[in-house]
Amino acid sequence: MNLHLRDSNFELSSTLIMANLDLDPKAPLDAEAIQAQLREFEETGATFVEFSVAQYQEHDFPSETEASLLCAALDAAKDSLLIPAVFTSDPKVMEQAAQHGVEIIVDPLALRAPNAMEVVAKYGLVVLMCFDQTVTFEEDKDDPCAAVSEFFYERLDACINAKIDRQKIILDPMIGVNSSVDFRLKMFGRLKTFNSFGLPLSCELPRLIADTWQDLDQRMSIMSAVALFAEQQGVRLIRTRRVYDIALTINTWHQLHLSARPFKLSRAIGSRLKKAIAKRREQHQR
Numbered sequence: 287m288n289l290h291l292r293d294s295n296f297e298l299s300s301t302l303i304m305a306n307l308d309l310d311p312k313a314p315l316d317a318e319a320i321q322a323q324l325r326e327f328e329e330t331g332a333t334f335v336e337f338s339v340a341q342y343q344e345h346d347f348p349s350e351t352e353a354s355l356l357c358a359a360l361d362a363a364k365d366s367l368l369i370p371a372v373f374t375s376d377p378k379v380m381e382q383a384a385q386h387g388v389e390i391i392v393d394p395l396a397l398r399a400p401n402a403m404e405v406v407a408k409y410g411l412v413v414l415m416c417f418d419q420t421v422t423f424e425e426d427k428d429d430p431c432a433a434v435s436e437f438f439y440e441r442l443d444a445c446i447n448a449k450i451d452r453q454k455i456i457l458d459p460m461i462g463v464n465s466s467v468d469f470r471l472k473m474f475g476r477l478k479t480f481n482s483f484g485l486p487l488s489c490e491l492p493r494l495i496a497d498t499w500q501d502l503d504q505r506m507s508i509m510s511a512v513a514l515f516a517e518q519q520g521v522r523l524i525r526t527r528r529v530y531d532i533a534l535t536i537n538t539w540h541q542l543h544l545s546a547r548p549f550k551l552s553r554a555i556g557s558r559l560k561k562a563i564a565k566r567r568e569q570h571q572r
Contacts, residue, residue: 287486287522290453291389292410296369298486300540301517303533304334304371304525308341309355317362324366331533335363336392336525338373353379360386371414377401384409390456392525394419396441403448412454414488414523415441419462423469430469431476434459438483456523458488474512477519488523489516491532510535
């Protein structure tokens with residue numbers, strides 16, 4: 287799958303990692319600290335970086351604060367090889383981020399805010415649309431997969447009407463963390479069904495709330511299994527703070543998978559042997 291970035295195309299032929307750097311308005315990072323973190327992300331396997339502001343906190347700071355922090359981070363990332371994204375649903379923040387070189391908007395409202403679509407279309411940005419995280423499901427009544435599909439059909443129609451190129455759209459079908467575990471497992475189990483949209487799929491790992499971050503080290507085995515399953519289901523972008531762990535898991539799986547295949551050299555030798563045997567038979571028959 288191709289992503290049409292602002293000035294280039296990017297091939298999403300395998301599962302890649304979008305590192306998350308969440309900025310805290312109460313303890314802002316300077317440019318040097320941001321650049322050091324980006325270098326670590328690059329070295330440990332990320333291809334993209336997503337800047338967000340207090341993403342896992344209850345906050346009521348003004349959009350000017352969000353824009354200031356995000357734009358400063360984008361400026362610090364100008365020399366980085368990582369493709370920059372910002373997590374926001376505010377069109378004013380999107381526009382300022384576009385002027386500071388952002389390539390991807392990760393929007394938890396899926397461009398439903400007034401003027402959001404117009405900004406994305408105007409600047410030729412890629413948009414990663416997340417399913418509505420406020421939706422709740424009732425046990426034994428709702429089908430979360432059907433609800434997510436219906437939601438994205440409506441949002442894609444709106445994008446097409448706004449002249450947003452389909453090759454600038456990524457879908458994240460993950461439902462909210464307040465949904466039951468059964469519902470979330472059902473969604474993961476049917477991720478492959480969303481490949482019918484013909485668009486890159488994304489998921490966020492881990493999908494935890496702020497007060498459980500200290501438990502992550504004990505959950506890496508689960509996260510690794512989920513990452514591999516998501517990769518096998520066609521997910522092409524994993525958004526995570528745990529770049530090293532997820533990258534190591536996926537890369538190890540790929541190496542094992544490649545090592546299990548017959549060597550091309552062995553195939554070439556086998557082909558030559560078959561031709562040589564056939565030639566000898568022809569000579570013997572003569």
